[in-house]
Amino acid sequence: MSPLIGRARDRAVQTLSLDSEATRNALSASLVGELAGALEECAADPGVRAVVLTHTGGTFCAGADLRDPPEPAALVTLLRTIVELRCPVAARITGHVRAGGLGLVAACDLAVASARATFAFTEVRIGVAPAVISLPLLPRADPRALARYCLTGERFDPAEAVRLGLLTAAGRDADAVLAPILDGLRRSAPEALAETKRLLTARVLETFDRDAAHLTALSAQLFATPHAREGMTAFLERRDAEWVV
Numbered sequence: 001m002s003p004l005i006g007r008a009r010d011r012a013v014q015t016l017s018l019d020s021e022a023t024r025n026a027l028s029a030s031l032v033g034e035l036a037g038a039l040e041e042c043a044a045d046p047g048v049r050a051v052v053l054t055h056t057g058g059t060f061c062a063g064a065d066l067r068d069p070p071e072p073a074a075l076v077t078l079l080r081t082i083v084e085l086r087c088p089v090a091a092r093i094t095g096h097v098r099a100g101g102l103g104l105v106a107a108c109d110l111a112v113a114s115a116r117a118t119f120a121f122t123e124v125r126i127g128v129a130p131a132v133i134s135l136p137l138l139p140r141a142d143p144r145a146l147a148r149y150c151l152t153g154e155r156f157d158p159a160e161a162v163r164l165g166l167l168t169a170a171g172r173d174a175d176a177v178l179a180p181i182l183d184g185l186r187r188s189a190p191e192a193l194a195e196t197k198r199l200l201t202a203r204v205l206e207t208f209d210r211d212a213a214h215l216t217a218l219s220a221q222l223f224a225t226p227h228a229r230e231g232m233t234a235f236l237e238r239r240d241a242e243w244v245v
Contacts, residue, residue: 004031005038006056012049013182014042021057026065027075027100036078043085049193050185051085052178053108054092061101063122066232072219075100075132076212082107083136083201083208086194088185093117093167094174102166103133106140109197110181111167113158114174119166125153127231127241131219135212139204141165 006017016038018025025031042048055061064070070078082089082104091104091111099122105111123130130137130150137146145164149156158170171177185193222228227243234241 003034004028005034007038009048011186012047013052013186014045014048014050015052015054016042018053018055018061021059023065024059024062024096025055025057025101026062027070028065028068029070029074030068031065032070032074032078036074036081039078039081039085039089042087043081046190048087049188049190050087050182051089052092052182053082053089053104055095058095058116059101060091060093060095060097060117061104062096063099063101066126066236069223072132072216075103075219076135076208076216079103079107079132079136080205080208080212083204086197087190088193088197090168090178090181090185092174092178098122099130100133103130103136105166106133106136109200112174112177112181113161113167113170114177115158115170115172117158117161117170117174118155119149119157119161120153120155121150122153124151125231125241126235127225127227127229128222129218131215131222135208135215136204139207 004020006019008015016035018031020026020031042051088109091108093111093113094116097105097117097119102119102121121130142165158167161167162170169177231241
């Protein structure tokens with residue numbers, strides 16, 4: 001079985017690529033497990049100054065894999081691993097991001113996107129809610145703008161994602177936007193980076209400590225409802241769910 005996470009290293013920056021193009025890099029149990037393992041390797045490697053999380057294909061992440069979904073607790077662990085990693089993690093996005101994929105973006109310390117990227121919280125359209133991903137999302141995003149997109153499932157563009165607080169910056173070429181950020185990280189002392197990251201993520205980790213158990217249970221509960229079964233079936237059958245009017 002081919003690995004689902006690609007790896008590359010350049011001048012102390014470790015790139016991890018979601019590499020399941022056939023499933024649009026959906027968060028399957030296998031992909032979540034492999035990504036968590038790759039991040040743990042980065043944590044144990046003193047030669048890693050920063051991590052770039054990116055993707056192959058035209059989709060950064062399509063959200064949960066409805067045919068092989070991860071356990072909610074496993075997704076919580078993955079998101080917390082990103083937040084707690086001693087070095088900064090930057091998302092590099094050149095394609096579409098949906099639902100749970102936005103949880104990955106929110107967990108990262110930095111995030112950049114190209115003009116081709118699109119974003120949507122599609123959970124409500126399949127009968128569930130963005131429960132687990134709200135852990136890194138709510139402390140970092142603008143609540144009024146977030147309410148619109150979480151409640152409607154509308155798509156939005158990179159400029160709106162910057163305004164919302166999901167992205168650090170966006171531009172025509174994601175690599176051109178990312179280059180000065182990586183240069184700055186390479187010029188920063190490793191221990192200073194680690195301590196600064198702890199300061200910046202303290203409020204996010206407080207949310208995990210307070211709400212993770214409740215939101216894990218809520219996610220499992222919602223995915224077991226009749227609405228979720230109908231919504232996921234409608235999505236897989238490429239039709240409107242029964243509640244669409």
